[in-house]
Amino acid sequence: MRGERYRRILAIRDARQPMIGTAIDRIPIAGISLAIILLVRGETGSFAIAGVVEAAFAIATAISLPVQGRLIDRLGQTRILGAVVVLNPLALIGLILAARSGAGIAPLAVLGAACGASQAATGSAMRALWSSLIPDQSLRQSAYALDAVSLEVAFIAGPLVTAALIAAGSPTLAVLANAGFAAIGTVTFLLSHASRSWRGGATAENWAGPLRSRGILALLAIEVSFGVSLGAMEISITAFATHEGSSSMAGVLIAFQAAASLVAGLWYGSRHHEAPPGERYPRICLLLAVGLAPLLLTTSIAEAIPLMIVSGFALAPAGTVLYGLVDELAPEGTATEAFTWMVTAISGGVAAGSAVGGALVTGGHPHRGLVTCVAAAGVAAGIAYLARPVFRATPSTA
Numbered sequence: 001m002r003g004e005r006y007r008r009i010l011a012i013r014d015a016r017q018p019m020i021g022t023a024i025d026r027i028p029i030a031g032i033s034l035a036i037i038l039l040v041r042g043e044t045g046s047f048a049i050a051g052v053v054e055a056a057f058a059i060a061t062a063i064s065l066p067v068q069g070r071l072i073d074r075l076g077q078t079r080i081l082g083a084v085v086v087l088n089p090l091a092l093i094g095l096i097l098a099a100r101s102g103a104g105i106a107p108l109a110v111l112g113a114a115c116g117a118s119q120a121a122t123g124s125a126m127r128a129l130w131s132s133l134i135p136d137q138s139l140r141q142s143a144y145a146l147d148a149v150s151l152e153v154a155f156i157a158g159p160l161v162t163a164a165l166i167a168a169g170s171p172t173l174a175v176l177a178n179a180g181f182a183a184i185g186t187v188t189f190l191l192s193h194a195s196r197s198w199r200g201g202a203t204a205e206n207w208a209g210p211l212r213s214r215g216i217l218a219l220l221a222i223e224v225s226f227g228v229s230l231g232a233m234e235i236s237i238t239a240f241a242t243h244e245g246s247s248s249m250a251g252v253l254i255a256f257q258a259a260a261s262l263v264a265g266l267w268y269g270s271r272h273h274e275a276p277p278g279e280r281y282p283r284i285c286l287l288l289a290v291g292l293a294p295l296l297l298t299t300s301i302a303e304a305i306p307l308m309i310v311s312g313f314a315l316a317p318a319g320t321v322l323y324g325l326v327d328e329l330a331p332e333g334t335a336t337e338a339f340t341w342m343v344t345a346i347s348g349g350v351a352a353g354s355a356v357g358g359a360l361v362t363g364g365h366p367h368r369g370l371v372t373c374v375a376a377a378g379v380a381a382g383i384a385y386l387a388r389p390v391f392r393a394t395p396s397t398a
Contacts, residue, residue, distance in 0.1 A: 025122040026185070032182075069337030241253060
């Protein structure tokens with residue numbers, strides 16, 4: 001039975017608590033940005049200021065995650081995440097107080113950056129745990145599938161929870177609630193036996209960390225490209241729905257894509273795969289690019305729904321194989337940092353794709369942004385195929 005693999009994972013006693021903690025911690029991933037934007041906009045009356053604060057938040061998050069990852073690999077999860085879980089709520093409360101007291105753009109941006117820099121790298125820490133929790137590499141792939149699916153659930157649920165909190169209360173309530181979710185999730189993770197006993201392993205002193213691996217560098221280039229693709233797609237789909245006279249359908253279309261990704265991820269992770277991740281990843285990257293291409297043909301909301309479903313089928317499977325490949329290619333003692341670099345790469349790509357896509361769709365031309373989406377995915381697939389030799393190498397030679 002295919003579900004047997006997931007039952008075996010969930011039966012691992014030491015895995016359950018950190019998994020629950022990670023799932024709770026992920027609720028704010030897709031919701032906190034919305035809450036911060038609406039908080040600052042509501043208190044200052046300016047979307048421009050809100051955008052600057054959100055940009056500071058996003059940039060600081062992208063920079064801080066690899067730093068956290070390196071420190072976790074060297075000092076352990078408890079010390080680093082324990083410090084971060086204290087700092088993050090304080091930074092968010094500081095942002096709320098500053099916004100409500102009429103602070104200017106500079107202090108708000110600094111506090112936004114502090115909020116981003118103190119985002120806990122719990123998801124990457126969880127991925128690093130799997131190697132010690134599940135020695136069987138094949139079963140570990142199913143664990144990575146659960147991780148990818150958990151992320152999809154967060155991207156669906158996070159904005160809905162935030163929107164409900166804003167509707168029922170205020171953006172301030174939404175920011176505080178998201179801070180609470182992050183704190184509860186991280187503390188739950190940290191109190192688990194698996195996290196407290198985890199050690200990163202011996203590592204040679206090298207300033208480059210996992211970036212000395214050619215395979216990891218290739219994966220970073222691929223993730224940046226896919227990030228550009230996803231960023232351009234999201235803003236293009238939003239522009240398309242608006243152009244069709246139903247801007248509210250943008251969220252529905254993206255939800256269809258996420259749901260397809262979730263189902264496909266569960267199916268993919270339930271199967272045993274003979275081929276190693278290095279062989280499967282280029283194929284899945286190609287499937288992802290091919291799945292996005294039909295979006296160029298959409299002319300109505302009704303047509304867009306099945307095309308968005310098709311475009312989502314390879315998303316979670318691609319993440320599943322990516323995590324397994326990072327696990328293989330990261331030099332010893334650098335796993336957490338390597339996982340955080342993947343988050344930074346795709347986040348940077350999404351930001352760039354959103355900016356480029358936004359410029360292209362201006363004036364009622366959503367399909368121009370979709371061309372960028374498909375082209376960037378094609379570039380990612382091309383890099384993946386060219387990188388096959390380094391994907392087959394060992395961590396010391398990759």
